[in-house]
Amino acid sequence: MEGIAIMTSGGDAAGMNPAIKCAVDYARSKGLKPFLVYDGLRGLIDGKIVEAKREDVSGIMYRGGTVLRSSRSKRFFEYKYREQAYKHLQERNINKLIVIGGDGSFRALNDLYNDFKIPFAGIPATIDNDIAGTDYCLGVDTAMNVIREAVDSIRDTANSFNRGFVIETMGRHCGYLAMASALTSGAEICLVPEIEYDLDSIQERLRVEIEEGRNFLIAIVAEGCNMGDYLTRWINETLNMDARLTVLGHIQRGGSPTVRDRLMAYKFAVNAVDSLLDGGTNDIMVYKGGSFGGIPIHDVAGKKPKMDQTMLDLCTPLSR
Amino acid sequence: MEGIAIMTSGGDAAGMNPAIKCAVDYARSKGLKPFLVYDGLRGLIDGKIVEAKREDVSGIMYRGGTVLRSSRSKRFFEYKYREQAYKHLQERNINKLIVIGGDGSFRALNDLYNDFKIPFAGIPATIDNDIAGTDYCLGVDTAMNVIREAVDSIRDTANSFNRGFVIETMGRHCGYLAMASALTSGAEICLVPEIEYDLDSIQERLRVEIEEGRNFLIAIVAEGCNMGDYLTRWINETLNMDARLTVLGHIQRGGSPTVRDRLMAYKFAVNAVDSLLDGGTNDIMVYKGGSFGGIPIHDVAGKKPKMDQTMLDLCTPLSR
């Protein structure tokens, strides 16, 4: 029986576990023999590759992170280590790979493909939602809901105390999490790398509201702006409102995957297996315009993702 | 200034409050004067219509249900009561309406439009996800996540106790909630009105698994099947496994709206206001193929919704 290996790589994101489970189950239902690669690229090199048993993936659907663990690996850039990985796969009769992760992981697997013609399918998973070609990456919905609960909770304190709160979200250079959170939490200020902000204009807008009775405010700042500390001081000094900064940090990556992340994981995984069975060699699964499909890695890797224009339009007033 | 009234009608669903808030804010930003109709159609007849103040919609984003309350009204079927409603609107210079609710509510407002040419825009909101023409209705994501937490929690007990659990979800004649929940919770059985099920085949499948060590099982049943009690007895008697029924009931309607329901609410509301400003008279806002738009009420009202084919395909093995 032909083997297919499933692995996770790069930063962890909720939704990886459901994707693993679905890929294993669906691959088996299609007559393939599923294997699990532990510890990401490092495990691929070191041969931590075992046949998937039912109990390995039972009950993982509702756990955050990845039971396969992840890692970063410099060795994989060297041919000899990729060759070693290839041999581990060959020994087990594995000639298909599914990698759940981000841009960098896709490129690593593509190097392996170029060297040894091991076809792979990529499933986008990163809470940053910054992979080109897809509207959605696994982990984003769970991260947004973790942020929502944090902001809803901080709002209680802000309101109780006549205070400003600056909340910094993850997302590296991408402002998606910050924008979605600002809109859905009714924040008064939102600063993201994609929108030019104007503090003078914000000051003018909020000065009026404060005169009319506003007694607290919430600002959401993307980490890519690096404005958390500055904005907190600015609110204190310019708006004359006691302000505090909360950096949400790693709680955003974890938590039990939401239904959306589980459903998307299911569909990404089915598409990835089907893509490989249909002869796909190095495609990345994407969700675009409401439907799923695969696109060549060259349209993804190193490309700049396009931000949802409606979101930009709706958020712009919060940056002015 | 031209008035626009916002109301909720029919069964309540999470996401109604964010839609109210966004409609009010966005309408105001477009130069309209927003009004709130309390108590649904009944309030429209009785003139419970007040101008929206900032504090009426402040902080409602994160509350379940609808602060405008809802109701059903037989009187609205009579011309004289619709005329009364029309007069209340006219007195306040309101000539646009946004109604957040289901199929029946849209038809009621269409009667008002036919009589008095008050244009309206409908925003689909029902946890049943059974409105034709749209892939998504407000409240569905929140309901699915409430079910998820319930099922994840019951699974702990099922596993601890070598037991079968039958969980009945809402959804009237639509199996969407049950299917999505079965897939994302890794259920072993799923019965919905849309798929012909085969208990003999299920028995055969599970008998094998039980022999191989399966010690518990989860079955998700849509209320439209009316199979909760029967299936529970069937598991007891046929599979010889102690089984219990849990009818999830009204907890599925409530809870703080998820980010997805807030984001969808935002976009539905913006589209509804824009549709009316663009001269729309009786359109229903829909989310289809990944984008938003309005379609004539005749393509919605009384039409049968089409179920996602992938979902049907993925769920079919759970009915056999």
Added chain:
Amino acid sequence: MEGIAIMTSGGDAAGMNPAIKCAVDYARSKGLKPFLVYDGLRGLIDGKIVEAKREDVSGIMYRGGTVLRSSRSKRFFEYKYREQAYKHLQERNINKLIVIGGDGSFRALNDLYNDFKIPFAGIPATIDNDIAGTDYCLGVDTAMNVIREAVDSIRDTANSFNRGFVIETMGRHCGYLAMASALTSGAEICLVPEIEYDLDSIQERLRVEIEEGRNFLIAIVAEGCNMGDYLTRWINETLNMDARLTVLGHIQRGGSPTVRDRLMAYKFAVNAVDSLLDGGTNDIMVYKGGSFGGIPIHDVAGKKPKMDQTMLDLCTPLSR
């Protein structure tokens, strides 16, 4: 090294897993060799007893139910099966037992003690909070918080819809869960077996409130009253308010244990190990008047628990 075995028995409750983990860790730190009994009394008879490895209890702290699984067993009432259990223990050099469960489980272990002088310590765990001699049983806090979220969520719907909701909680013949939930959710009616209720008086009280504007109500009913259906009809007919019944069911048993259940589990487990090391033979661990201790099983088994008087006083107005 002397062995100590840990088992769970009876109905499952959140807090069992933390108690298992703490008992294993603490026993080991005291120089004992911990064993795990799987499948409760049945497993004791059938010898499903294995030495506890670190990975068996790693990460179980935050999972509901019991990883050791539980069961009920009629065989244990027969001497020959207890003898069989005894032999399994003897073979492994186990001469101490910790059983996490309820009254019936304690009595079963006491029979074993009477026959073969295997000392045991009992840790009370049941969401019913109905074990005599202790103010607290593991699982109660988690169950109450599950109920809280359900009621808070249903309240949104009740309020949106001018409706009455009757919510039936677990607890068998004990009204603790219902009383605590009624008080902490601001319910208008509470019916429990411990308080004589007066529907006429309730009708009079609520009639006045409804005239003054009350538009919804929440009633919490203990399952031991068997009044769910009746009260729902009564609200419909007598108060003329549309009413619905929600039976919370098994979601109350599950969920990740709250901090209180984890802390109590920790302290119960430490006390149980210490009790056995101090020569205790058949004591039940209790939390009473703010401190922990062990009391002889004869003061627990078959005794009627005493309900917190303040709670009764505070709840009585909700039954009149």
Added chain:
Amino acid sequence: MEGIAIMTSGGDAAGMNPAIKCAVDYARSKGLKPFLVYDGLRGLIDGKIVEAKREDVSGIMYRGGTVLRSSRSKRFFEYKYREQAYKHLQERNINKLIVIGGDGSFRALNDLYNDFKIPFAGIPATIDNDIAGTDYCLGVDTAMNVIREAVDSIRDTANSFNRGFVIETMGRHCGYLAMASALTSGAEICLVPEIEYDLDSIQERLRVEIEEGRNFLIAIVAEGCNMGDYLTRWINETLNMDARLTVLGHIQRGGSPTVRDRLMAYKFAVNAVDSLLDGGTNDIMVYKGGSFGGIPIHDVAGKKPKMDQTMLDLCTPLSR
């Protein structure tokens, strides 16, 4: 009718709203006329004191923070402002006060009592759990459960990524939150001001575990230790494990109050009203040894709280 005023003061904590609601309801049931003071001491000086209407406290039970808002006030240290506050109370025939807050707030009200003989009762509320004489302060249970969810979620990432996580909890100079969280989350390291820690010893302990296969670790640090940054670097450098710091911040103060915080609020509030009716003049309500009572403010204000010895014993191994 005699008036009683209820206010919140100092840092906010979950449980304040339930305490407000219960104090209002219970005071009314005892024939008193309840008033609400908005904005804490500042509102007392400025006369923001209004009679409590039913709708003011309806539905607040399940909201975090305090609907009465809070503040700090330097003016209250001056006699003339206290005199002004006194006059506001006198005008409204208010001669009893309930203050929900911390040590500093109790002392402020005691100054008012010394000057004008306005009796008051204090209800301890602070997530720091650092008020002398009471085992419990409102807000602690909710804060602990917020931390629990954060840590459980971060553990997923830690485990997925072979990483160390240092999590800093609130609590000022008190390590209660950190200790309870470390125990109940199964952390490997816990640093609090109350326990002398030994990094060399920790290093030795973990080095062995890492050799045996430990691939991640969780450290909980009380903010009072000011060790977050240092420990993170230390793990990186000394244990050679990639480590990250998460400062939980203000999410710990908020969130819907847990059942325990609601129940404790209920009982504290009943006791406060009863204490004033029984002639208490400046007592602080405490929960000690499992029961409620009032103690003179001199046994509370400025006194050092005593930490639970069992907790210290259980946590000590995590500091070595």
